[in-house]
Amino acid sequence: MPVSMTLRELYDRIREVLPEVDARYVLNKRAGVTAADLIVAPDSGVPEGAVGLVMRDLERFQTGEPLSRIYEERAFWGMDFVLSPATLDPRIDTEVLIEAVLQRFKDRSPLRILDLGTGSGCILVTLLSLFPQAYGVGVDLSPAALQIARSNAQRHGVDARAGFVCADWGGALEGLFDLVVSNPPYIESDVILDLDENVRKFDPILALDGGQDGLQAYKRIFSDLNRLLDEGGFCFLEIGFDQEEKLTRLIKESRFLLKSVHADSAGHPRVVEIFSAK
Numbered sequence: 001m002p003v004s005m006t007l008r009e010l011y012d013r014i015r016e017v018l019p020e021v022d023a024r025y026v027l028n029k030r031a032g033v034t035a036a037d038l039i040v041a042p043d044s045g046v047p048e049g050a051v052g053l054v055m056r057d058l059e060r061f062q063t064g065e066p067l068s069r070i071y072e073e074r075a076f077w078g079m080d081f082v083l084s085p086a087t088l089d090p091r092i093d094t095e096v097l098i099e100a101v102l103q104r105f106k107d108r109s110p111l112r113i114l115d116l117g118t119g120s121g122c123i124l125v126t127l128l129s130l131f132p133q134a135y136g137v138g139v140d141l142s143p144a145a146l147q148i149a150r151s152n153a154q155r156h157g158v159d160a161r162a163g164f165v166c167a168d169w170g171g172a173l174e175g176l177f178d179l180v181v182s183n184p185p186y187i188e189s190d191v192i193l194d195l196d197e198n199v200r201k202f203d204p205i206l207a208l209d210g211g212q213d214g215l216q217a218y219k220r221i222f223s224d225l226n227r228l229l230d231e232g233g234f235c236f237l238e239i240g241f242d243q244e245e246k247l248t249r250l251i252k253e254s255r256f257l258l259k260s261v262h263a264d265s266a267g268h269p270r271v272v273e274i275f276s277a278k
């Protein structure tokens with residue numbers, strides 16, 4: 001086994017590019033090395049093949065590709081999710097939606113959950129893990145994203161309680177849900193070109209583009225909610241940091257009530273909580 005660097009040398013090389021936690025992550029991904037190995041056996045050799053892979057990863061990172069895209073995985077709510085070019089890279093802000101659902105359902109469990117625009121399945125799979133009595137359906141227009149969502153449901157042992165449907169929002173669905181969640185595409189079409197390169201280059205446009213006003217998906221979802229959200233049920237929608245007013249207007253025009261607006265860690269409105277009164 002040809003060896004060209006010691007563990008410590010490789011780690012130091014990675015640290016020139018990445019912070020400590022990420023450097024240890026890369027070392028573990030490519031060389032199977034743990035933080036303990038680094039302390040106990042820093043002078044042991046790393047196979048040339050692994051060194052080559054790490055060097056290639058660093059090059060990709062330095063040209064702007066996020067680690068989550070290089071390794072096709074992302075932690076969400078403390079769970080590891082597989083990604084692909086067809087899925088959005090889940091954002092930490094979306095965890096606000098999970099927190100908001102947990103606040104609402106602290107004394108009881110939702111039983112039928114619908115996730116519109118499920119992507120990697122991060123929201124649905126997390127909720128099914130948190131609510132073991134619930135069943136859920138994840139909808140996406142992208143068959144390739146659904147394949148990833150399915151495998152994430154299997155990975156986290158909730159696949160027996162999850163169904164995945166390729167459809168245009170809720171149009172193809174029947175039945176009633178007591179919890180509907182969605183993080184739809186909400187960026188105005190014209191703004192997409194101004195987005196950070198890492199978003200534009202690596203997140204699928206289908207996951208970003210909310211149409212000219214950024215509200216196209218919400219309008220469709222509201223019309224689907226009329227059929228799909230049970231009386232007494234709740235819907236949680238992620239929104240852009242500047243969309244509270246527009247969403248409030250849409251909710252006023254609907255037959256639903258705005259129950260609450262949940263802020264992210266920067267204090268921006270991030271999730272609207274909607275109630276279907278009995």
Ligand SMILES: C[S@@+](CC[C@H](N)C(=O)[O-])C[C@H]1O[C@@H](n2cnc3c(N)ncnc32)[C@H](O)[C@@H]1O
Pocket residue numbers: 087088089090091094116117118119120121122123139140141142145167168169183184185186206207208
């Ligand atoms: C912002 S991403 C959210 C993905 C995932 N739920 C998350 O939070 O990371 C929006 C998702 O909506 C899906 N989508 C876009 N248009 C759709 C449509 N007409 N019907 C169903 N899903 C759609 C995209 O493919 C994408 O997976």
